[in-house]
Amino acid sequence: MRWLAAIGVLMALLLAVTPGGARAHALDPGYLSLENVTGQSWRVFWRKPDVSGRPMEVDAQLPAFCTPASGPTPYTDGKAWVSQWQANCSETLQGATILIDGLENTQTDVLLRLQNADGTVITSRLTADVPAFEVPVQLSGLAVFWQYLVLGWEHIxxxxxxxxxxxxxxxxxxxxxxxxxxxxxxxxxxxxxxxxxxxxxxxxxxxxxxxxxxxxxxxxxxxxxxxxxxxxxxxxxxxxxxxxxxxxxxxxxxxxxxxxxxxxxxxxxxxxxxxxxxxxxxxxxxxxxxxxxxxxxxxxxxxxxxxxxxxxxxxxxxxxxxxxxxxxxxxxxxxxxx
Incomplete structure (x- = not known):
């Protein structure tokens, strides 16, 4: 019986430190993708986690000069809540700020992916401590290296x-x-x-x-x-x-x-x-x-x-x-x- 108790305690500890019980990864993060279609037109894909059958109370906010700045009511894909829309921005996103409203009140994070018309990709991980991202004017090779180094570190x-x-x-x-x-x-x-x-x-x-x-x-x-x-x-x-x-x-x-x-x-x-x-x-x-x-x-x-x-x-x-x-x-x- 002592063996069974010991095994049970250790199993409980392992499951306790595993977010979501026996899930292998942390609570599913949010995902925001912006793809430049043409000119200042952006295709937006926003995926936010499911919390007890309802969408997490966070929202993606584009700069005020983008219309619409936030998307339509999300629908469920069985695992998370998704919304898609096309935003027209009267100004360039370089130097502008993208915000995940409400993220500061959660324990999850959001992966942001921004693809410019020339194919360059900018990625960032937004957290409760840093819920906003300022799009860099120009991404250097060193910035790309550091960005993906941190993403690899966080993933493992x-x-x-x-x-x-x-x-x-x-x-x-x-x-x-x-x-x-x-x-x-x-x-x-x-x-x-x-x-x-x-x-x-x-x-x-x-x-x-x-x-x-x-x-x-x-x-x-x-x-x-x-x-x-x-x-x-x-x-x-x-x-x-x-x-x-x-x-x-x-x-x-x-x-x-x-x-x-x-x-x-x-x-x-x-x-x-x-x-x-x-x-x-x-x-x-x-x-x-x-x-x-x-x-x-x-x-x-x-x-x-x-x-x-x-x-x-x-x-x-x-x-x-x-x-x-x-x-x-x-x-x-x-x-x-x-």
Whole structure:
């Protein structure tokens, strides 16, 4: 009974820190897209999150010289609330401010994407602290690089499924050398598929990819639970192979997020490089944080550290059950959503 209670507590903690219960990502963000059609005419697409069957109380506000400055009553697409309209602006949007009214009263964010007539794309993440965006007069290469670097960083740190996969690798692979090889292989692999999918060389539907990512975590959880039985398992013996193969899969997941943002036509290689570096920076930050916590535990509570570190130890098995339980819920949700 104590084992069941311990498992239940850890599962509850994992689900508690997962926004929306067993969802792999944070509460669905809003999305505002402005595409320059011709002259000062803009095609606007506004998607705001669903809250208990009703649209979140936020609204996209274009500058006052645009008509209309806000869109029609939104309709539901089954997951969020959508409105579309064409706005005619008597002045250029450069230097103007776009506001998400009411965002300061929420805990979500809004991704803004603005595409100019020349194909250049400007993206920004608006939050409760920064609900408005001033359109830059000119976007330099450095600004593009920084913009996509931050977007990559934010995506990986909000993608709990990707982080849980990396965490499972940390639990499975005990050798520092093998762990470094596994992380490197994972990085190389998802960089390949991220670039290929973003450049249009590879196209895979998003729902099966998301389900397969959840399945990859389930498989690692199974190997965590089987550790210590004396049998050789692929992840323990050749972690770089498993990390590389699953990294190809996770790269498609990253590409799905990047496709929603879009790439600036004049700076595609730069933006792609920056986004990938942002993903890596976020991933390495997470790994460093987990290892730092373990080092502190090893010094302050060595007995607990041993039970979390040794293959087949009670603490390790507890982690395996928790990781497997959450990932099975994700897998079930995603398959049911096909």
């Amino acid at each position: 740190l909000e993608g709990l499924d990707h982080l849980l996969f990396v965490f499972a690798l940390l639990v499975l692979v005990q050798s520092p050398g093998r762990l470094l090889g596994a992380i490197t292989a994972f990085t190389v692999a998802h960089s390949i598929t991220l670039a290929a999918a973003s450049l249009g060389l590879l196209s895979v539907p998003s729902p099966p990819v998301e389900a397969a990512i959840a399945l990859s975590i389930v498989l690692l959880a199974v190997e965590i639970l089987k550790q210590g039985d004396g049998k050789p398992y692929l992840t323990a013996n050749a972690p770089w192979i498993v990390a590389f193969l699953f990294g190809l899969l996770h790269g498609l997941g990253f590409a799905g997020a990047l496709s929603e943002i879009g790439l600036p036509s004049g700076d595609i290689p730069l933006a792609l490089l920056a986004f990938n570096l942002g993903v890596e920076a976020g991933q390495l930050t997470f790994v460093a944080g987990v290892l730092a916590v373990f080092v502190v535990l090893r010094r302050m509570v060595p007995a607990l550290a041993r039970t979390l570190h040794a293959p087949g130890a009670p603490g390790t098995k507890l982690l395996g059950y928790a990781i497997g339980g959450v990932s099975v819920i994700w897998l079930t949700e995603r398959v049911a959503g096909f």
